[in-house]
Amino acid sequence: MKQLSDYLGIRPCTLVYLLLIFFSLTTFLVGQMGFSGLGMSLLVLSLALIKGQLVGSYFMGLGSVCGLWRWPVFIWLFIPGILIGMAFTLSYQ
Amino acid sequence: MQYKSQAVAKPYFIAAIALFVAQVLFGLIMGLQYVVGDFLFPEIPFNVARMVHTNALIVWLLMAFMGASYYLVPEEAETELYSPGLATLMFWVFLVAAALTVAGYLLLSYSTLADVTMNKLLPTMGREFLEQPTITKIGIVIVALAFLFNIGMTILRGRKTVINLVLLMGLTGLAVFFLFAFYNPDNLVLDKYFWWWVVHLWVEGVWELILGAILAFVLVKTTGVDREVIEKWLYVIIAMTLITGIIGTGHHYYWIGAPEYWQWWGSIFSAMEPIPFFMMTVFAFNIVNKRRRDHPNKPAMLWALGTAVMAFLGAGVWGFLHTLSPVNYYTHGSQITAAHGHMAFYGAYVMINITIISYAMPLLRGRNAANPLKSQVWEMWSFWLMTIAMVFITLFLTGAGILQAYLQRMGENPQPFMVVQEQISLFYWLREIAGVIFLIGLVVYIASFFVGQNDPEAATES
Amino acid sequence: MTVDRSVIQSNYPPGDLAIWIFILAELAVFAIFFAAYAFTRLQHVELFNEYQLTLDREAALINTLALITSSYFVVRSVTAIKLDDRRRCVHWLLAALSMGLLFLIVKTFEYVQHYSEGINLSSNIFYMFYLSLTFFHFMHVIMGMVILAAIAVMAARGRYSRQEHTGVESGASYWHMVDLVWLILFPLVYVMR
Numbered sequence: 155m156k157q158l159s160d161y162l163g164i165r166p167c168t169l170v171y172l173l174l175i176f177f178s179l180t181t182f183l184v185g186q187m188g189f190s191g192l193g194m195s196l197l198v199l200s201l202a203l204i205k206g207q208l209v210g211s212y213f214m215g216l217g218s219v220c221g222l223w224r225w226p227v228f229i230w231l232f233i234p235g236i237l238i239g240m241a242f243t244l245s246y247q
Numbered sequence: 248m249q250y251k252s253q254a255v256a257k258p259y260f261i262a263a264i265a266l267f268v269a270q271v272l273f274g275l276i277m278g279l280q281y282v283v284g285d286f287l288f289p290e291i292p293f294n295v296a297r298m299v300h301t302n303a304l305i306v307w308l309l310m311a312f313m314g315a316s317y318y319l320v321p322e323e324a325e326t327e328l329y330s331p332g333l334a335t336l337m338f339w340v341f342l343v344a345a346a347l348t349v350a351g352y353l354l355l356s357y358s359t360l361a362d363v364t365m366n367k368l369l370p371t372m373g374r375e376f377l378e379q380p381t382i383t384k385i386g387i388v389i390v391a392l393a394f395l396f397n398i399g400m401t402i403l404r405g406r407k408t409v410i411n412l413v414l415l416m417g418l419t420g421l422a423v424f425f426l427f428a429f430y431n432p433d434n435l436v437l438d439k440y441f442w443w444w445v446v447h448l449w450v451e452g453v454w455e456l457i458l459g460a461i462l463a464f465v466l467v468k469t470t471g472v473d474r475e476v477i478e479k480w481l482y483v484i485i486a487m488t489l490i491t492g493i494i495g496t497g498h499h500y501y502w503i504g505a506p507e508y509w510q511w512w513g514s515i516f517s518a519m520e521p522i523p524f525f526m527m528t529v530f531a532f533n534i535v536n537k538r539r540r541d542h543p544n545k546p547a548m549l550w551a552l553g554t555a556v557m558a559f560l561g562a563g564v565w566g567f568l569h570t571l572s573p574v575n576y577y578t579h580g581s582q583i584t585a586a587h588g589h590m591a592f593y594g595a596y597v598m599i600n601i602t603i604i605s606y607a608m609p610l611l612r613g614r615n616a617a618n619p620l621k622s623q624v625w626e627m628w629s630f631w632l633m634t635i636a637m638v639f640i641t642l643f644l645t646g647a648g649i650l651q652a653y654l655q656r657m658g659e660n661p662q663p664f665m666v667v668q669e670q671i672s673l674f675y676w677l678r679e680i681a682g683v684i685f686l687i688g689l690v691v692y693i694a695s696f697f698v699g700q701n702d703p704e705a706a707t708e709s
Numbered sequence: 710m711t712v713d714r715s716v717i718q719s720n721y722p723p724g725d726l727a728i729w730i731f732i733l734a735e736l737a738v739f740a741i742f743f744a745a746y747a748f749t750r751l752q753h754v755e756l757f758n759e760y761q762l763t764l765d766r767e768a769a770l771i772n773t774l775a776l777i778t779s780s781y782f783v784v785r786s787v788t789a790i791k792l793d794d795r796r797r798c799v800h801w802l803l804a805a806l807s808m809g810l811l812f813l814i815v816k817t818f819e820y821v822q823h824y825s826e827g828i829n830l831s832s833n834i835f836y837m838f839y840l841s842l843t844f845f846h847f848m849h850v851i852m853g854m855v856i857l858a859a860i861a862v863m864a865a866r867g868r869y870s871r872q873e874h875t876g877v878e879s880g881a882s883y884w885h886m887v888d889l890v891w892l893i894l895f896p897l898v899y900v901m902r
Contacts, residue, residue: 164788171781175774178895182770185900190758195901202896206889213784214885215723215878223722226733227889234740238897241747245754483727487734508830508837515741522734 170212177201192246206231248610250321252328257611259314260604266307273300278682281675306345311600318607319464324405337390344386377428391422409478414460420453436504443499452492458599465606470538480530487523501572510572517570521563531555543705544617546626550602557594583648590641621699632688639681647674724879732886739890746838758902760835769899772812779808780888783881793871802861809854853887856880
């Protein structure tokens with residue numbers, strides 16, 4: 155069965171790949187510069203969750219699935235994301 | 248029955264059921280001893296009754312596994328068994344060894360039994376569930392090796408199906424892990440490690456493979472669903488079983504002197520152990536819903552679905568109840584463990600063995616597909632009696648366990664063990680009543696082999 | 710080319726349903742591990758912050774890039790087989806495998822370094838989590854590589870085509886899962902403080 159990605163070709167995935175590289179470098183730099191604190195932690199966490207969603211939607215191809223199976227990666231990112239965010243927020247109080 | 252040599256399964260099944268009866272009788276004796284401490288003392292002390300109860304269970308499950316293998320492997324491999332003679336010989340060796348061992352437990356004191364069987368030469372006795380004299384253990388190894396050889400040669404010679412390969416993997420694991428029973432180090436921590444590598448890796452590892460293979464076989468036969476669909480499920484279930492089961496061994500390392508990280512590893516991985524059981528439930532119902540025909544053997548189908556549900560409840564849910572280390576800190580070795588043990592063994596291993604017996608026995612007794620209606624009705628009654636009785640046994644023991652953990656280990660004034668036992672005796676009485684109903688179910692089950700035998704066979708495929 | 714809207718969406722993810730159930734179970738284990746890390750850190754913030762600095766962040770970056778790149782290569786191999794280009798499919802799979810190998814080598818160097826410093830699972834709670842999480846993931850990289858290698862062999866033997874390539878998609882989905890887990894693991898364990 156043909157999916158959206160079959161018509162668009164590889165280009166969206168290439169773009170996603172470049173974005174992933176960019177976000178990873180940003181994350182790395184945050185670490186290298188010794189940034190810390192709640193804001194930075196949540197920023198890095200958000201970048202990670204966005205990266206995860208990109209991998210899920212484009213690389214894994216869930217973006218072009220409809221129904222229940224569109225959501226597992228999103229849910230997987232959402233629940234631990236909230237828990238990690240909560241734990242880090244608490245650790246700064 | 249498609250192959251003559253499948254007939255060797257029959258004595259294995261009959262002996263298994265006989266030992267099942269013995270197991271339940273000793274269970275009832277013990278259950279009564281919980282509340283009437285000197286019942287049958289000194290003839291059958293509690294520790295002896297317990298040994299017979301658990302050892303008879305293990306031996307009859309092994310016998311039924313062997314019977315199941317002798318029945319299904321030739322059919323799957325599409326060839327006669329490599330050596331039916333060896334299979335029959337090994338049956339008698341196994342039966343005599345089991346009978347002598349039980350006689351030893353009942354007639355001699357345990358230390359005398361150890362002396363008589365020259366335990367000193369290679370000490371292996373004295374560990375829970377592995378109480379058998381060394382010589383019996385050696386006998387088990389010989390029987391297991393001959394069995395594996397026989398099954399392995401049959402599979403090599405014939406068609407190689409996923410069901411057969413998974414079964415062979417499980418049986419090989421069963422034999423290999425039993426070898427740890429021969430190593431009995433002085434260091435108590437090491438001793439516990441090796442002991443769990445038999446006990447845990449059996450029931451939460453390789454036995455599950457055997458369970459999966461037998462269940463898949465019965466479902467292939469009774470539903471007519473495509474083999475490929477069933478095999479795919481089997482693969483996933485097995486991968487999950489091995490990952491969670493092997494690392495999940497860590498839930499036994501919490502309090503035996505193992506490093507602290509096992510608190511985490513054990514908790515996280517064993518918390519995942521219900522997943523393969525849940526998959527098995529989904530798998531069984533999925534396949535039955537997709538069935539291409541209605542097999543006339545209704546009880547076999549009932550037992551198969553029952554296995555899928557009860558294994559998930561007993562092994563999965565009741566295992567999860569006390570598998571996390573902070574919970575286990577309070578419940579370790581309490582009646583919660585007994586509750587889990589009862590429902591898990593019944594739901595997973597007793598029921599899968601009855602499933603294959605229920606499917607195979609009519610064929611082994613020369614019928615086309617199924618028993619007469621009357622016999623089927625009796626068998627289904629026994630299913631409900633035993634299963635519901637087991638649910639109640641489990642619930643009463645769980646109640647006892649929660650109360651026990653609370654009174655004995657929590658709160659400001661923890662009470663001594665025996666004082667608490669007095670307080671939870673009502674639960675023990677209720678459990679004993681449920682146990683009697685279980686026995687009635689078992690009697691009905693056995694009666695189902697004899698009632699209505701002259702009636703015509705139940706309607707064949709529609 | 711006109712796009713027929715009715716065929717561009719599917720109800721099922723690419724690959725076999727069975728591998729997806731497996732992926733979900735694996736993801737669940739990692740999710741629990743991540744949450745456990747975050748909440749345990751709450752009890753030992755100073756200790757976690759102190760020992761996080763001893764980790765090799767450069768190595769982790771190289772590994773992140775290696776996994777992302779190999780995931781991208783796997784995407785290209787799936788695209789190739791959909792165009793019936795078996796040779797390309799195999800080549801991209803081999804490229805992805807080489808990136809996986811790079812990951813294993815770098816991570817092994819890290820472990821050797823820790824080992825020579827006498828660090829193990831019992832050193833402290835931070836190292837317990839760090840070693841457990843990364844090692845469990847390490848095993849998944851190996852498992853994923855075995856799957857990719859098996860698929861590469863079968864693709865080279867001509868088992869897959871434009872019409873039938875579920876196997877490639879299943880392996881690809883598993884490999885992306887390995888990547889996905891690392892994408893959370895890297896910031897959580899190496900950077901967030």
